[in-house]
Amino acid sequence: MYYQKLINLQAQKSSNNIGLNTLNYLKKLRGELPLFKLVDQDNDIATIASLAAEIKSNFKDVIILGTGGSSLGGQSLYALTTAGAPRLHFHDNVDPDTFLKLFTAIDPKTAKVIAISKSGNTAETLMQLLVCLQHWQQQELEIKNHFLIITEPHENAIREVAVRHECQTLDHPTDVGGRFAVFSLVGLLPAIICGLDAHKIRAGARYVLDEISNTTEPEDCKPLLGALLQKALLSHDINQSVLMPYVDRLAVFAMWYRQLWAESIGKDGKGTTPIRAIGTVDQHSQLQLYLDGPKDKFFTVVTMEHSDNQLKVGDHDFEHSTLTIFKSKTMGQLMQAEQQATIDTLVNNNCPTRVLHLNKLDEEVMGALMMHYVVETLAMAHLLEVNPFDQPAVEESKLLTRHYLQQG
Structure with a gap:
């Protein structure tokens, strides 16, 4: 390969002793690390694919909010595709000029927003989300139809936003860190939306x-x-x-x-x-x-x-x-x-x-x-x-x- x-x-x-010691450590992780266990199974991919199909059939643009591990893995996979629709827009910073340009480039009526924060308290992602919510509200659009939240399954700031607006919320794996999350739905949902094969x-x-x-x-x-x-x-x-x-x-x-x-x-x-x-x-x-x-x-x-x-x-x-x-x-x-x-x-x-x-x-x-x-x-x-x-x-x-x- x-x-x-x-x-x-x-x-x-x-x-050689140091090398063997580390090799044994990796072999131990192979059977125990949640991330490695995650890639050993594919039974969650059908659920992710079903959601991706729904998004693809209803929206022309998908805006993915998040920073660091919540964004870079999905961006790396997205670079493999030449698919034209829906268009994916990854926004991992809080430069206001970038968001003003985004709002002039897309039609909120045909755009889906996916906000990803493992902790649910990431300042940058929360600001991005609140600004987008306000923009969609100004268009008098049904927020719950346009916003999807991915975060850990416990009380946090981004879940409060999701509950307030009745947004669909998916659970970020609690035992997989953000920078390691590319093989979870964090990376695979954008990948499947743009036509990639998550099984591969x-x-x-x-x-x-x-x-x-x-x-x-x-x-x-x-x-x-x-x-x-x-x-x-x-x-x-x-x-x-x-x-x-x-x-x-x-x-x-x-x-x-x-x-x-x-x-x-x-x-x-x-x-x-x-x-x-x-x-x-x-x-x-x-x-x-x-x-x-x-x-x-x-x-x-x-x-x-x-x-x-x-x-x-x-x-x-x-x-x-x-x-x-x-x-x-x-x-x-x-x-x-x-x-x-x-x-x-x-x-x-x-x-x-x-x-x-x-x-x-x-x-x-x-x-x-x-x-x-x-x-x-x-x-x-x-x-x-x-x-x-x-x-x-x-x-x-x-x-x-x-x-x-x-x-x-």
Whole structure:
């Protein structure tokens, strides 16, 4: 489904005992972690699909409110589709200009709003929801027909809004954290609405988990190997992790990874800083630093077969040498040349580099890719001896936000 290739990686090998200990930890999680149990079953997909079908048949636009894990997983999956209707609009910030533009671009009469907050008390999501409610009320529309809430099944702020307006409310899994929720209805409902196959998404995730169950050596467990290498690189002061896909459809996925990695392992003064880059764009903005700046980065380049011949340059009579090389070449050939050139240049400049190569990108591959990074994150947290499931340091910022808003 995908493979992992290590190129001239200059890092000491972690001891086999550490690797085996972490592999056993992952095997234990395989049978116990609620997230892993979730992807082992598909009996909830029919219910999600029924709701998605109802939304598709009644609305032209679907607006998804939420931030972080409530949004990025669904956005990553949505990037796979070219379906035209209904259009999905993910809004994960509270910039008023963005919402003013949204309200001029859609017709509230034919739009569904899905608000997602695991805790039900997320300030940004609540503000988004209240502003949307007000806009729909001004159009004298029946709120309960246009709004759907996803939150934990206990009393919270967003449930009060839902009850007040008789909005349909679905339960967010209480035992699956927001940044891990892509394989739940949080990610699968948007995916199914836009025509993706949720069964295949979970099948790809199970593929990765089954490999863990069947693996006896740490170096044969690809996510664990990635974590072991990054742990070893820390002793060489390589403390930044750059994920650089040469696939535009993985641009949001790289942002999803950034949150997953940062919130899960950045604790107790430990961790590595995740950096999202996109090839070829960041060859023109970041590559100079990567090659000639501090040698403190580990690179994962995600490549793909770009062999589509539809966008092909024909014969022409241009004489400039920079133009003649494009004769009878496809855009995909340029993309493949660029990604290989970046890999070779990184290696030639002694930058520790890993390549994840995709022969294709569909629901199953995306499910596997996302689960790969979930497992790699959990393995890294175990190696660093931090809890991957909490985020205690951000509470101060949340409290200050409420304080400043009350004072304003």
